[in-house]
Amino acid sequence: MAILTDEARRELFLERYIPAIRNRYGDLAEKRDKNNKYRRQRINEPAQKVKNRPYPGASNVEVPLTSAITQTMYGNLKNTFLMRDPFWNIRPVEKNNEERAEEARILSKFYDIISKSPTDLNLRAVNNTIFYEGGSLGTAFVKTIWHEDEWTYKRTLEGGGTEDVTVKVHEGPAIMPIMEEDVIYPSGVDNPDRAPWVATIAHLYPYELRHREKMGVYEGVDEVLGENEDMDDASNNDMVDVNRQREDERQGRPAGSLETIPIYEVYAYFDAEGDGVIEDIVVTIHL
Numbered sequence: 001m002a003i004l005t006d007e008a009r010r011e012l013f014l015e016r017y018i019p020a021i022r023n024r025y026g027d028l029a030e031k032r033d034k035n036n037k038y039r040r041q042r043i044n045e046p047a048q049k050v051k052n053r054p055y056p057g058a059s060n061v062e063v064p065l066t067s068a069i070t071q072t073m074y075g076n077l078k079n080t081f082l083m084r085d086p087f088w089n090i091r092p093v094e095k096n097n098e099e100r101a102e103e104a105r106i107l108s109k110f111y112d113i114i115s116k117s118p119t120d121l122n123l124r125a126v127n128n129t130i131f132y133e134g135g136s137l138g139t140a141f142v143k144t145i146w147h148e149d150e151w152t153y154k155r156t157l158e159g160g161g162t163e164d165v166t167v168k169v170h171e172g173p174a175i176m177p178i179m180e181e182d183v184i185y186p187s188g189v190d191n192p193d194r195a196p197w198v199a200t201i202a203h204l205y206p207y208e209l210r211h212r213e214k215m216g217v218y219e220g221v222d223e224v225l226g227e228n229e230d231m232d233d234a235s236n237n238d239m240v241d242v243n244r245q246r247e248d249e250r251q252g253r254p255a256g257s258l259e260t261i262p263i264y265e266v267y268a269y270f271d272a273e274g275d276g277v278i279e280d281i282v283v284t285i286h287l
Helices: 007-027 029-041 065-082 098-116 123-137 206-214 221-228 231-236 238-251
Strands: 141-156 162-178 197-204 261-270 279-285
Touching: 007 029, 007 197, 007 261, 007 279, 029 065, 029 123, 065 123, 098 123, 123 162, 197 206, 206 221, 206 261
Parallel strands: none
Antiparallel strands: 141 162, 197 261, 261 279
16 A cells, blocks of 8 residues: 655645546435435434424424334344354354364354454444445445554553553554545546445544554644634535535534544545556545
């Protein structure tokens, strides 16, 4: 995976892809509105707090059809998954070899622990989101990555004072569900794996940005937080405002209550070194 170390190549990348991402984001506005509508209907939430048609104070009851269908599909999907226990069942090729059979049993147990552990794949919790989104919207995107995470805290010393202690929270594969409208790629592409670029949006709190900066994952965090230090003033950025509003609606919070910052991870094929060799790169940006 190439790294854009040359400033000129960075500028060229931004000039080439940022307008495309912005334009495509705007094109998907109708899709985002539809998804918000389905998310509202699946929890039987009326379109407005007060209904004044056909007369003021009219009955404001949402028909629970979408909710009933969503819960049925979600339950069926979850039941199908839970019936596979363990999820991975390893069998030896040599059926009559007891030693290989014991090794297969141990491996099955090991992968079963990995799949269920909250500090590893955590499949049950992750699938709750995948099944609920996929069952109600028809599509669920998932990003499977090798994830390393650590956390630093202060420990008080016996003689006084403190020291920084860093612990490893996660190191291994991770499954990350992504909301359908948080995945952007060019129109007319039937297979995102072959798209010239794909952008995913992560909605992060300021402390998460600082944490990743300390880990060496992000740079330029001061500039990003400087723009969003007062989140009420961030409404002049349409992309920030729309994402905040959508997330508030999804979680049932009052509008404007969520203070997250959209960070874009752009996966693209690009001549990173200017030598004519097209490489697959990942660029993290804030728009």
